[in-house]
Amino acid sequence: MTSLLPDLAELALGRVRDVVRAPHPVLSTACAEVDPTLPETVTLAADLLATMAVSPGCVGLAANQIGVPARVFCLDVSAHPKTRTHHGRFVLVNPVLVEATRKERAREGCMSVPDLTGDVRRPSRVVVTGCVPGTGEQVTVTTDAFEARAIQHEIDHLDGLLFVDRVVDAHALHQRQTYL
Amino acid sequence: MGTSFAITVVGHDRPGIIAEVTGALADLGGNLEDSSMTLLRGHFAWTLVVTGTDPVVTQERLRPLQDSGLWTTVIPLPESDAAPRSGVSYVLSVHGGDRPGIVAKLTEVVAAAGGNIVDLTTRLAGDLYVLVAEVALPVGADVALLERQISAAATSVGVGATLRPEDTDLL
Numbered sequence: 001m002t003s004l005l006p007d008l009a010e011l012a013l014g015r016v017r018d019v020v021r022a023p024h025p026v027l028s029t030a031c032a033e034v035d036p037t038l039p040e041t042v043t044l045a046a047d048l049l050a051t052m053a054v055s056p057g058c059v060g061l062a063a064n065q066i067g068v069p070a071r072v073f074c075l076d077v078s079a080h081p082k083t084r085t086h087h088g089r090f091v092l093v094n095p096v097l098v099e100a101t102r103k104e105r106a107r108e109g110c111m112s113v114p115d116l117t118g119d120v121r122r123p124s125r126v127v128v129t130g131c132v133p134g135t136g137e138q139v140t141v142t143t144d145a146f147e148a149r150a151i152q153h154e155i156d157h158l159d160g161l162l163f164v165d166r167v168v169d170a171h172a173l174h175q176r177q178t179y180l
Numbered sequence: 181m182g183t184s185f186a187i188t189v190v191g192h193d194r195p196g197i198i199a200e201v202t203g204a205l206a207d208l209g210g211n212l213e214d215s216s217m218t219l220l221r222g223h224f225a226w227t228l229v230v231t232g233t234d235p236v237v238t239q240e241r242l243r244p245l246q247d248s249g250l251w252t253t254v255i256p257l258p259e260s261d262a263a264p265r266s267g268v269s270y271v272l273s274v275h276g277g278d279r280p281g282i283v284a285k286l287t288e289v290v291a292a293a294g295g296n297i298v299d300l301t302t303r304l305a306g307d308l309y310v311l312v313a314e315v316a317l318p319v320g321a322d323v324a325l326l327e328r329q330i331s332a333a334a335t336s337v338g339v340g341a342t343l344r345p346e347d348t349d350l351l
Binding site for chain 2: 057058059060082106107108109110111117146149150153154163170171174175176177178
């Protein structure tokens with residue numbers, strides 16, 4: 001598999017940022033498209049990767065989760081047991097969901113909503129387009145299962161939506177268990 | 181914040197109950213925290229946790245709901261009863277022919293294993309009885325043993341039961 005993440009030294013120099021929590025308004029903000037080739041976009045991508053790397057259990061992070069209302073997210077589901085197809089660790093700029101089929105229900109949690117979980121139905125097969133930070137190369141990601149769910153969760157963030165906006169019914173919102 | 185108390189509202193269902201109760205609470209400066217409402221065999225049933233107002237005044241304010249067939253109780257809650265929820269989530273599903281003792285038999289087994297039921301719905305539909313419970317099992321619980329005990333308990337009351345993990349995808 002060819003890596004979606006370009007081989008840029010700058011992407012390894014990210015700063016760990018604070019993850020913002022609901023009800024912070026930036027999480028309810030539809031994020032703006034950005035130029036994937038700008039240095040600040042590469043810096044943002046690097047910061048997302050650095051923050052994801054130090055956050056236990058984190059498999060994806062949208063830019064507005066670190067307070068930046070830009071259409072950029074990072075993802076890495078490669079080590080998750082529910083993953084089938086995956087594309088390793090990558091960042092997508094200006095992602096667009098172009099195809100989505102076969103809805104499945106699962107319980108989701110989110111670093112920005114740490115005390116709650118919710119049952120959400122999402123397509124399990126998706127095609128997403130977007131740009132790679134730095135080079136700006138346009139890519140198409142075709143994936144399924146857990147990676148499909150995670151990508152849609154992140155794109156929802158970029159649209160100003162949280163999983164609580166998609167909970168399937170009034171009794172599908174739960175308090176999160178702590179694993180002591 | 182301030183002292184928490186629980187309100188229950190149970191009775192004849194009609195449109196507007198929630199707007200009326202929350203309107204009354206808002207007038208009193210009350211703050212609605214967690215709540216859960218459903219219809220139980222067509223009857224309105226709502227439990228709320230509220231802070232920021234006086235329980236006695238609140239009870240008086242809600243008493244007129246009796247005129248439309250709704251009964252309310254207001255119960256003070258202990259100062260800090262918010263023990264952190266811990267454990268591993270499982271969902272217990274039970275279904276079969278209705279008879280007395282199904283819930284008692286199954287939940288007795290869960291309790292004996294240290295399982296804490298944190299969400300529960302039971303429905304009677306014709307002769308069919310259905311129970312769905314979310315159970316927090318202690319970390320390290322012998323799940324295989326519990327499954328066998330649940331299966332035996334279910335058989336003894338003529339129903340089927342399954343226990344499955346409910347894992348959360350942290351995204």
